[in-house]
Amino acid sequence: MKTLSIILTLLSLLASADSSYAQIAVRGNTVHTMAGESIQDGVIIIRDGKIVAVGKSSAIQIPPDAKVLTAQVVTPGLVDAHTAVGLSGSLNQNHDQDQFEKSNPVQPELRAIDAYNARELLVSWVRSFGVTTIHTGHAPGAVMTGQTLLAKTRGHSIQRDVMQSRCMIAATVGDLARGRDGKPPGTRSKVIALLRAQLIKANEYAEKMKPSEKPEDEDSEEKDRTPGRDLRLEALVPVLQGEVPLLVTTHRAHDILSAIRVAQEFQIKIVLDGAAEAYLVLEEIKKSGFPVILHPTMARSRGELENKSMETAALLKKAGIRFALQSGFESYVPKTRVILFEAGIAACYGLTSKEALASITIDAARILGIADRVGSIEVGKDADLALYDGDPLEYTSHCIGVLIDGEVVSELRR
Amino acid sequence: MGSLYFLLGLQAQIGSAHDEPSAWVGATIYPIDSPPVEDGVLLTRGGKIVAVGPRNSVQLPADVRRYDATGKVILPGLICTHIHIGQVSGADRSSPIQPEARALDSINVRNEGFQRAQAGGITTVNIMPGSGHLISGQTVYLKVKDARTLDDVVLRDDDGNILGGMKMANGTNSRRDPPFPGTRAKSASLVREAYIKAQEYKEKLARANGDKSKAPPRDLGLEALVEVLDKKRVVHHHTHRHDDIMTVLRLADEFDFRVVLHHVSDGWKVAQEIADAKAPCSIIVIDSPGGKEEAMNVDFKTGGVLEKAGVLVGFHTDDFITDSRLFLRSGALAVRAGMTREGALQGLTLAGAKMLDLDQKIGSLSEGKDADFILLSGDPLSVYTHVLETWIEGEKVFDRSRPEDRLFATGGQGASRDREDDNVCCSGWEKK
Numbered sequence: 001m002k003t004l005s006i007i008l009t010l011l012s013l014l015a016s017a018d019s020s021y022a023q024i025a026v027r028g029n030t031v032h033t034m035a036g037e038s039i040q041d042g043v044i045i046i047r048d049g050k051i052v053a054v055g056k057s058s059a060i061q062i063p064p065d066a067k068v069l070t071a072q073v074v075t076p077g078l079v080d081a082h083t084a085v086g087l088s089g090s091l092n093q094n095h096d097q098d099q100f101e102k103s104n105p106v107q108p109e110l111r112a113i114d115a116y117n118a119r120e121l122l123v124s125w126v127r128s129f130g131v132t133t134i135h136t137g138h139a140p141g142a143v144m145t146g147q148t149l150l151a152k153t154r155g156h157s158i159q160r161d162v163m164q165s166r167c168m169i170a171a172t173v174g175d176l177a178r179g180r181d182g183k184p185p186g187t188r189s190k191v192i193a194l195l196r197a198q199l200i201k202a203n204e205y206a207e208k209m210k211p212s213e214k215p216e217d218e219d220s221e222e223k224d225r226t227p228g229r230d231l232r233l234e235a236l237v238p239v240l241q242g243e244v245p246l247l248v249t250t251h252r253a254h255d256i257l258s259a260i261r262v263a264q265e266f267q268i269k270i271v272l273d274g275a276a277e278a279y280l281v282l283e284e285i286k287k288s289g290f291p292v293i294l295h296p297t298m299a300r301s302r303g304e305l306e307n308k309s310m311e312t313a314a315l316l317k318k319a320g321i322r323f324a325l326q327s328g329f330e331s332y333v334p335k336t337r338v339i340l341f342e343a344g345i346a347a348c349y350g351l352t353s354k355e356a357l358a359s360i361t362i363d364a365a366r367i368l369g370i371a372d373r374v375g376s377i378e379v380g381k382d383a384d385l386a387l388y389d390g391d392p393l394e395y396t397s398h399c400i401g402v403l404i405d406g407e408v409v410s411e412l413r414r
Numbered sequence: 415m416g417s418l419y420f421l422l423g424l425q426a427q428i429g430s431a432h433d434e435p436s437a438w439v440g441a442t443i444y445p446i447d448s449p450p451v452e453d454g455v456l457l458t459r460g461g462k463i464v465a466v467g468p469r470n471s472v473q474l475p476a477d478v479r480r481y482d483a484t485g486k487v488i489l490p491g492l493i494c495t496h497i498h499i500g501q502v503s504g505a506d507r508s509s510p511i512q513p514e515a516r517a518l519d520s521i522n523v524r525n526e527g528f529q530r531a532q533a534g535g536i537t538t539v540n541i542m543p544g545s546g547h548l549i550s551g552q553t554v555y556l557k558v559k560d561a562r563t564l565d566d567v568v569l570r571d572d573d574g575n576i577l578g579g580m581k582m583a584n585g586t587n588s589r590r591d592p593p594f595p596g597t598r599a600k601s602a603s604l605v606r607e608a609y610i611k612a613q614e615y616k617e618k619l620a621r622a623n624g625d626k627s628k629a630p631p632r633d634l635g636l637e638a639l640v641e642v643l644d645k646k647r648v649v650h651h652h653t654h655r656h657d658d659i660m661t662v663l664r665l666a667d668e669f670d671f672r673v674v675l676h677h678v679s680d681g682w683k684v685a686q687e688i689a690d691a692k693a694p695c696s697i698i699v700i701d702s703p704g705g706k707e708e709a710m711n712v713d714f715k716t717g718g719v720l721e722k723a724g725v726l727v728g729f730h731t732d733d734f735i736t737d738s739r740l741f742l743r744s745g746a747l748a749v750r751a752g753m754t755r756e757g758a759l760q761g762l763t764l765a766g767a768k769m770l771d772l773d774q775k776i777g778s779l780s781e782g783k784d785a786d787f788i789l790l791s792g793d794p795l796s797v798y799t800h801v802l803e804t805w806i807e808g809e810k811v812f813d814r815s816r817p818e819d820r821l822f823a824t825g826g827q828g829a830s831r832d833r834e835d836d837n838v839c840c841s842g843w844e845k846k
Contacts (some may be wrong), residue, residue, distance in 0.1 A: 090704030121710075124701050281825065301733055306830035333705030333735060334714075341701055344797040345740070349824060395746035395797045 023047050023066040024406055026385055027057060028074030032354070034362040044074065046383040049405035069408075073392055076377050077132025079285040079322035079364035079382030080339045081293045082247070082308060084139045085122040086151070087115050090170050090335050096120075099139035099329065101146070105179060108239075109231035110146030112137035113165045116159050119145050122336045126327065127153040128414045129279060129340045130386030130399045133163070133365070133374050139329040140172040140249035140273070143185065143194050147235070148247060150370060152384070154404050163370065168271065170237055171195065173262075174255040175304050192258055199266050202236035204292040209237075245269040247293070251276035251304040260288045262289045271367060273326070276308040282319040291322035291367045294359075297345040299328060311360060314350025324364035327358075327383060344393035353393055389413075426627050429809045435459040435475045436808065440484035444794070456488055458785035461807035489759065489787030489794055490779050491806060492741050493539025493766030495696040496650065496676050496730030497525025497736070500662030504543020504551030504581065505816055510594045510601075511608050513642075514634035517543050518568065518576055523561040524832040527733060529822035532812035534739040535788035535801040536731075538569075538767070538776055545583040547653040548595065548605050553650055554578040555770050557786075560833065567682045569772065577770070579674070580642050583652035584661055585708045602661055608623035609669045612639035631632045642671045646770065649673040650696075654708035656680035663691045674769045676730065679712035679719075685723035694726035694769050697761075698735065699744040717745075717761065718752030727757060728765035739801075739823060746795040759794060 024046040031042030043060045045053040053060050062068060089096025098115035101107060102275060116136065117123075126134070126407060137148025142222040150164040155161075176254035177191045185191045208227050238244040248259040251274045271291045272279075274279070276299070278285055285292065293315055301308045316323040327337040339360045365375025373382050383406035390397035402410035436458050438567050443454035445466050455472040457464040465472045474480070500521035505512035514664040521541060531539060537558055543550040555577040556567040569577045584601050588594060595601040622629035641647040649671050651662045656728070659680060666673040673682070678695045679687060688695060700712050720727045729744040731737070736744065745758035753761075767777025789803040801823070804812035812819050821829050 006798070090702075090710065091707060092705050121704065122702060130600055277827075298737060298740065301825050301830055302734065302736070307825070307827045307828075309824050311824045311826070330705070333709055334701035335704040336702045338701050348798050348800070366528040395743060396750045398750065398793060 005212070005370060011398045022368050024383070024403070024408075025062040025066040025068045026074055026386070026387070027068060027070040029072050031074045031377060032076075032357055034076050034358060035378045038354075042107045042385075043369070044377055044385065046232055046403070048375050048408040049383055049407070051377060051379055051381050054379060061104070062296050069387065069401060069403075071387035072390055073388040073397075075130065075386045075388070075392055076131065076375055076387050077382075077402065077404065078130045078339055078360045079133040079135075079324075079368065079370075079375050080126065080131050080327050080360070081135055081364040081367060082326035082328060083126070083134050083136045083305065083336060084329040085126060085134060085327075085336050086117050086120050087112065087135050088122075088139060088329060088335070089117065090121040090125075092332070092335060097144075099137075099253055100141045102142070102180070105142040105177070105183075105185060105194060106144045107142075107146055107232065108144045108169045108235040110138060111166065112147050112149040113158055113162060116149060116151065116152070116158055116162070118161045119155050123153050124410075125154050126231050126336060126338055127155065127402055128410045128412045130388070130392065131339060132384040132386070132402060132404050132409075133195070133370070134169055135364075135368050137167070138170040138171060140176050142172060142179075143191055144198070145170045145172065150368060152404050153333065154407070154409055166244060167288070167368065168245050169235065171246045171248045173250040173259045174247055174252055188255065188258070189345050190255060192262060196265070199236065199240065199262075202233045203240055203266075205230060206237045206357075207239060241268060242267070242269055245271050247271050247273050250409040251295070253277040253280040256281055257284060258282065260290065263288070263290065274305075274328075276312070278304040278321075279312050279315045280307075285333075286319055286321050289390065291324070292316055293324050293326050293364075293367060296326060296339075296342045297349065298337065298342060310345060310349040313346040313356070317351060317355055322363065322367060323359065324367050325359045326391035339393060340399070344395070347393050353391070356393060428493060433460050435464065435478045436481065437472070437474050437478045438481045438483040438488060438789070439469065439488075440482060441486045441488045441490045443779065444672070444759055445487050445779040446490055446760055447780055453537075454488070456483075456779060456787065457809050461784050461785050461809070463779055463783050465781060478738075483789060486802065487790040487792060487794060487799075488537070489788050489790065490763040490777055491788055491804065492762050493536045493728070493770070493772075494531065494536045494731050494733070494738060494741060495540045495728050495769050496542055496698075496719070496731045497527075497531065497536075497539045497675065497738065498542060498544065499531055499539070499624065500525045500533075500541055500689075501527075502541050502543060505547045505549070505800075508593075508602060510548045510588060510590075512547060512551055513549045513580060515543065515749060516554070517541050517570065517578065518554040518564060520565055521554070523567065524835075525565055526822065526830050526832060528558055528739070529670070529812075529819075529833055531731075531733070532804045533801060533814075533819065533823035534731075534737070534741045535790070535804050535812075536738055536741055537786040537806045538770070538772065540579065540650065542581045542650060543807075545581070545587040546583065546587050546590070548601055549580060549608065549639075550581045550583065552562040552578050552647070553604065555772065557806050558804075559809070559811055562835070573744045579648040579650045579770075580638065581650050581652070582662075585652070585654050585658045586706060587652065598658070599659070603666065604669070605665060609639060609643070609665075609671075612636050612643055612671070616640045616643055628680050643669065645670075645672050647660055648769070650676055652676050654679040654712070656683040658708065659684055663687065663693060663814040666691070668692070676710075677732075678716060679709045681712060681725075682716045682719040683711070683798075684689060685725065687727045687823075688720065689723040694728065694765070695720050696728045696730045696769055697730055697748075697764070698730055698732050699747045700736070703724070714751035716748050717748030717758065721753050721757045725752070726765050726768060728761045728769055729758075742794055742799070743797075744800075746797070748794055755795065777818055785844045
């Protein structure tokens with residue numbers, strides 16, 4: 001029986017091989033594997049959605065039945081370390097803006113999977129430039145706005161596309177976290193007080209919810225004292241246990257330090273997000289060990305980003321701080337930025353092209369904890385690839401093809 | 415006090431220095447109105463261009479100041495036909511039609527936006543009030559020099575009048591609660607009413623024939639609209655959707671005013687109609703579609719499609735919408751989607767000059783024009799290229815090698831503060 005089921009599985013795999021899961025070979029004059037040196041005249045062999053071989057064309061046999069795609073340059077599918085596409089829709093009307101719910105400053109229980117629209121225009125837009133993985137979800141704007149998720153940009157459905165339904169909890173420290181219309185929190189101190197109070201509460205909740213060490217029916221009164229489920233506090237328990245990081249959007253140097261202070265008090269993991277003034281506190285960030293998901297290079301220099309520099313990525317690199325670039329959240333036009341473009345500008349302002357490319361592929365994947373699956377072209381990884389007709393970062397090059405899990409998902413020339 | 419004298423002395427020196435002939439030698443030069451020159455020479459004197467050509471074709475005067483520009487690229491100063499630097503404002507919330515509001519009465523010339531524009535190689539701008547009104551006021555054309563007062567930088571006609579256009583908008587930005595229009599038809603009808611009033615006002619003025627006792631009472635708004643009817647003031651019209659574009663063309667035809675279409679997101683859908691109407695287009699290049707309903711179909715291809723249809727195509731930053739430090743990028747992304755390199759470079763320079771009626775003075779590197787030019791580290795349309803220097807009327811206003819200028823090019827601590835007068839180069843002072 002067992003053998004039969006294996007055979008059936010194999011048969012079904014073979015059957016599907018005719019359509020989307022055929023063997024594919026991708027040839028590139030340059031293949032930026034992002035795992036060691038780039039390969040000139042390289043070949044990547046894909047089977048069942050995974051990379052099964054990669055190397056110089058002279059060393060790799062292309063199976064005769066394989067569909068062959070060629071491009072000047074091949075990179076791993078790009079990984080956008082932080083965006084709001086899929087929740088913040090392109091129309092920018094109330095009905096398609098699900099990235100920020102304003103009724104309460106603390107709502108870590110809001111799940112990104114309950115809002116993610118895999119078929120939103122902007123998901124396909126970023127895909128057409130080579131983005132295959134996005135870390136998206138609730139945008140900054142209040143102390144804790146909700147959860148984030150990881151998805152492939154295939155554009156099918158939440159079930160098929162989501163890699164990880166809960167990646168981080170989005171938090172904000174600084175002006176953006178202030179309540180609107182005179183509602184609390186009204187100051188920086190109050191923002192931090194609220195954040196700490198919430199974490200303390202969640203800690204107490206976790207203690208109370210721990211399964212009793214006594215046999216269950218021995219003391220029913222004890223059981224009565226355990227609180228009912230509280231979605232809000234429950235969402236924070238994995239943060240306190242170090243399983244889920246807080247994604248803290250913060251720009252001012254002193255706010256960055258506040259975020260680190262809270263993280264150290266509760267011994268939780270955070271990822272510094274935005275971090276416009278990171279270059280003023282490089283030592284402190286380095287010492288904390290926390291990674292940075294840097295604002296888009298072209299983010300507008302106003303408000304809390306008034307001191308933003310296009311050279312910050314290069315300074316983080318030089319300081320040895322782990323970082324990735326992001327497209328971020330945009331409230332007007334462009335409704336989303338494109339990390340490919342942001343990396344290009346970062347390369348113009350001090351990063352090497354390779355470092356810039358790493359910030360939107362492997363370095364992003366590492367910070368998001370998915371480097372075992374995406375971010376580089378290596379055997380065993382998901383066959384997510386982006387094909388270009390020239391230097392991917394150059395203004396006048398085009399993305400000419402995108403593969404996700406071995407499936408061609410874009411053939412636009414864009 | 416001593417240092418003040420020293421400073422003034424220095425300014426005077428620099429001021430006189432630019433009357434001497436200067437030559438940039440060895441660069442690839444794109445004059446725009448003539449073919450590119452390899453290993454070329456740009457010769458200037460007294461703030462004007464004297465000659466452009468291959469190294470051996472340009473005779474250099476004995477007292478020339480030589481700059482080695484080997485390996486560099488020289489373009490005319492970029493012209494941004496639609497920008498919001500200088501903390502500009504125009505109309506207020508009281509009504510949708512306020513042609514009397516003048517941008518020039520609102521501009522802070524020390525605003526850091528001027529520094530960012532210089533860092534992006536922009537030398538002339540059309541500063542516009544916003545698009546939240548059907549008519550939001552009079553725009554102003556100026557040079558992006560470091561100024562003490564607006565008078566140092568505004569452009570004037572031969573009679574001394576400050577130059578500018580009239581900002582108009584349709585589509586969604588100008589739709590609000592009354593007295594603003596609630597629909598597109600209402601928007602058009604309010605504009606028609608305003609221009610009909612202006613026509614009547616103009617007739618009354620004509621009938622009075624200079625007799626003040628017979629002239630109608632002065633009306634600042636109608637006076638400004640009469641300038642539009644007289645074609646002295648070009649309409650700069652925000653418009654995105656294809657049907658809104660057609661509405662602009664219809665109104666321009668009805669009232670016979672000159673119009674430059676701005677943004678023109680759907681322009682690629684009605685390119686032939688735009689070309690037939692001979693309406694120039696100043697387009698914006700945005701990284702993704704949407705953000706509002708009327709920009710859902712904005713596309714990098716617009717520039718190329720319009721160019722092919724025979725439309726005069728320019729670009730604008732709409733700064734803060736796009737960053738004026740990266741203005742060249744707009745042309746490059748248009749090329750990415752099919753525009754010619756020549757068309758894109760012209761769109762960043764001479765086309766803008768034409769849209770502002772300034773092409774006799776600026777927009778290309780040819781004899782007699784203002785010595786407004788930029789020095790680039792490489793190909794103008796490459797992501798890796800930096801603007802190294804920006805020169806206006808023979809004076810350097812931006813130099814990437816100066817830390818105080820570089821700060822504005824890269825951003826960083828203090829880059830969003832008003833320029834302090836200590837950093838002022840000479841442009842405003844020397845005239846005093």
